[in-house]
Amino acid sequence: MRCYRSSSFHAGRERGAVLFVSLVFLVLITLLALTATSTSILQERMTGGVHNSQLALMGAETTLRGAEWNIWNKSNGAAGSNKLHCSPTGGVTNDSCYTDQAGVNATILAFRNAKNWLGTSGDGAKAYATSTLSYGASSAQASASLESTPRYLMEDLGKVLPPNAPSSGQGAARLAIGSVAAGAQTLYSYRITARSTGGNQGSVRAAESNFVALPPSH
Amino acid sequence: MNRHRYDNWQGATAARGFTLIELMVAITLGILVSVGLITVFDAVSTNNKVQQQLSEMQENGRYAITRINNDLRLAYRQISNTTGYSGLQTPGANGAVNLGVAPDVYATAGIPFPDGTVTAPTGWKATTTHWPLSPKYFISGTVPTYVPAASSTTAGARVPGSDVITMHYLNSEGWSSYNNEVTFTCTGAFLTSVVVTPLTTPAAYKSPVANFAAGNLAMLTSTSGDESIFPVSAAGSSASQTLTPLVASMINAANKVRCPGSGEVKLFNFSTDFITVTYWLKLVADPQVTSPPRFIPTLVRSQRDNTGVGPQDLELVQGVEQMEFRYGAQRANGQVEFVTAAAVTTDSSAANCPAPPLSFSDINFFTTVPTYETGCLWRAVKSVEAHILVNSINNLYTLGRDEQNYTYFDNNFTPASATATMPSTGLTAGSMMRREFITLVSVRNYNN
Numbered sequence: 295m296r297c298y299r300s301s302s303f304h305a306g307r308e309r310g311a312v313l314f315v316s317l318v319f320l321v322l323i324t325l326l327a328l329t330a331t332s333t334s335i336l337q338e339r340m341t342g343g344v345h346n347s348q349l350a351l352m353g354a355e356t357t358l359r360g361a362e363w364n365i366w367n368k369s370n371g372a373a374g375s376n377k378l379h380c381s382p383t384g385g386v387t388n389d390s391c392y393t394d395q396a397g398v399n400a401t402i403l404a405f406r407n408a409k410n411w412l413g414t415s416g417d418g419a420k421a422y423a424t425s426t427l428s429y430g431a432s433s434a435q436a437s438a439s440l441e442s443t444p445r446y447l448m449e450d451l452g453k454v455l456p457p458n459a460p461s462s463g464q465g466a467a468r469l470a471i472g473s474v475a476a477g478a479q480t481l482y483s484y485r486i487t488a489r490s491t492g493g494n495q496g497s498v499r500a501a502e503s504n505f506v507a508l509p510p511s512h
Numbered sequence: 513m514n515r516h517r518y519d520n521w522q523g524a525t526a527a528r529g530f531t532l533i534e535l536m537v538a539i540t541l542g543i544l545v546s547v548g549l550i551t552v553f554d555a556v557s558t559n560n561k562v563q564q565q566l567s568e569m570q571e572n573g574r575y576a577i578t579r580i581n582n583d584l585r586l587a588y589r590q591i592s593n594t595t596g597y598s599g600l601q602t603p604g605a606n607g608a609v610n611l612g613v614a615p616d617v618y619a620t621a622g623i624p625f626p627d628g629t630v631t632a633p634t635g636w637k638a639t640t641t642h643w644p645l646s647p648k649y650f651i652s653g654t655v656p657t658y659v660p661a662a663s664s665t666t667a668g669a670r671v672p673g674s675d676v677i678t679m680h681y682l683n684s685e686g687w688s689s690y691n692n693e694v695t696f697t698c699t700g701a702f703l704t705s706v707v708v709t710p711l712t713t714p715a716a717y718k719s720p721v722a723n724f725a726a727g728n729l730a731m732l733t734s735t736s737g738d739e740s741i742f743p744v745s746a747a748g749s750s751a752s753q754t755l756t757p758l759v760a761s762m763i764n765a766a767n768k769v770r771c772p773g774s775g776e777v778k779l780f781n782f783s784t785d786f787i788t789v790t791y792w793l794k795l796v797a798d799p800q801v802t803s804p805p806r807f808i809p810t811l812v813r814s815q816r817d818n819t820g821v822g823p824q825d826l827e828l829v830q831g832v833e834q835m836e837f838r839y840g841a842q843r844a845n846g847q848v849e850f851v852t853a854a855a856v857t858t859d860s861s862a863a864n865c866p867a868p869p870l871s872f873s874d875i876n877f878f879t880t881v882p883t884y885e886t887g888c889l890w891r892a893v894k895s896v897e898a899h900i901l902v903n904s905i906n907n908l909y910t911l912g913r914d915e916q917n918y919t920y921f922d923n924n925f926t927p928a929s930a931t932a933t934m935p936s937t938g939l940t941a942g943s944m945m946r947r948e949f950i951t952l953v954s955v956r957n958y959n960n
Binding site: 333403404483 | 736776
């Protein structure tokens with residue numbers, strides 16, 4: 295073969311052919327690989343987006359449940375210091391519980407309706423941080439951590455009365471819990487709004503619930 | 513080349529041709545290499561098609577389940593939904609059972625839900641001012657009239673053996689007294705008029721414009737627990753409307769809509785904001801395969817309001833060929849069982865159903881002692897599990913049997929051949945891949 299090639303081709307003139315052909319193939323294969331990569335990058339991004347929004351949803355739901363538990367817990371605890379602090383401006387010791395709403399409260403409105411993350415200062419809300427759960431970038435599980443600690447805000451919506459009940463007097467029936475007596479007692483409704491980011495601020499989700507409890511603040 | 517070869521032939525007397533052996537070896541090697549290459553190419557190409565179909569199927573399934581999920585999470589939604597004590601609980605052997613809350617309806621004509629007008633419950637006294645709208649109407653597994661009949665061979669038909677789910681919920685934030693958008697005047701304990709002035713500032717959070725037309729139903733709620741639905745006549749512009757109860761269309765001519773209670777009072781346009789959403793599977797004819805026709809099962813979301821106009825039917829995702837729902841209905845003893853829609857209806861007995869909303873148990877409103885309503889267990893659905901079976905839409909005849917294997921409701925299936933029919937739907941199996949997608953949604957608005 296060597297003999298044939300050397301006699302058949304003019305050495306030095308056509309040597310580059312292999313290089314050229316292989317370069318062409320290299321370019322083709324690179325293009326193919328790039329296309330495949332971009333498709334899978336898109337898929338990766340979509341998966342990341344879903345993951346992010348799921349994280350945000352779970353953050354918001356957890357915070358909501360935590361705040362509900364907090365109210366429930368306080369409503370069954372001893373009176374006195376174990377109170378929920380509600381005021382027209384968000385509570386004396388920053389329980390972020392608003393009461394007696396009259397007129398437009400831009401803080402609450404913003405917190406309940408904003409589509410973006412409001413940051414931690416001036417949103418009128420409270421961070422949901424407990425001793426057992428830690429959120430935020432410092433968490434050890436980097437892939438499952440939230441960008442910021444979720445925040446929540448409560449509104450005291452006043453008395454709950456059963457349908458067709460008079461607007462004064464005792465409210466609805468309540469189950470016996472622990473040493474607390476059952477029976478008709480005046481219950482109050484609280485609206486809790488929780489907001490959470492996902493792994494980054496690209497995903498923000500809010501959850502809201504009305505929670506009825508014995509009044510921890512009254 | 514000619515010249516080159518010519519030179520070569522001329523000048524090289526020692527030049528040799530190929531021997532037969534050389535040629536044979538070269539051809540054999542060439543064939544071997546070619547066959548190898550073709551095999552590799554074919555495998556890569558087939559694999560690529562399979563991968564593409566898989567990822568499309570994954571994407572379709574994810575999207576379908578997300579859409580269903582989002583609507584299910586809102587099912588039942590009214591504004592005074594509460595959790596916690598809810599003020600209305602009864603103890604069951606397996607946990608507390610929340611009583612439902614029924615809005616009061618003052619309209620003579622009933623509630624014109626697109627899937628069936630709801631009127632006063634049996635035995636309700638005609639002399640009262642209003643009747644309670646049972647929460648059982650807010651979620652349903654029956655096929656509404658606007659969904660076509662089932663057939664596996666007709667374009668536009670519903671896929672046989674597939675479930676249908678219909679839910680109703682408030683699709684609006686409404687107008688709130690906390691933002692001074694809603695003010696009302698009462699005479700004694702009864703409502704005279706409501707003024708709605710939608711918020712325009714701050715601009716980012718402005719409310720929808722006031723959109724009441726004469727005869728629309730208004731829903732007025734307060735956080736102290738009352739909800740009234742009544743027809744209104746509207747005066748004013750979209751910037752501010754004054755609503756007056758439309759006495760001519762109300763049960764009691766004395767205009768007895770209850771004055772809303774304390775706390776936050778919210779107003780909704782019940783005719784346009786309380787929407788009805790139905791998910792069902794439709795057979796859509798494949799435009800590329802006409803003889804014999806091929807049908808692509810497609811997930812459709814139908815949205816309607818209570819005004820009778822403006823239905824939106826959206827074909828969401830192709831290739832959803834089976835859809836089934838299991839309802840987690842809470843029994844009177846607190847136990848939650850996951851059953852089919854038919855079982856929720858047949859299990860609706862006095863022994864199983866949790867106690868009705870308080871207004872149902874008030875003997876003053878009934879001519880006879882009220883019995884449990886038909887289908888009463890529907891008001892106790894606490895969670896819904898959706899199963900959908902998504903296929904890869906187009907036939908891929910290179911697929912092996914094991915690639916066509918799929919799992920549905922914990923059972924393994926492999927279609928016998930491309931012309932076999934699928935279980936319960938009767939659709940032609942074709943040669944495609946199938947995957948099941950599941951979602952379990954807690955209906956947090958359950959206690960409405």
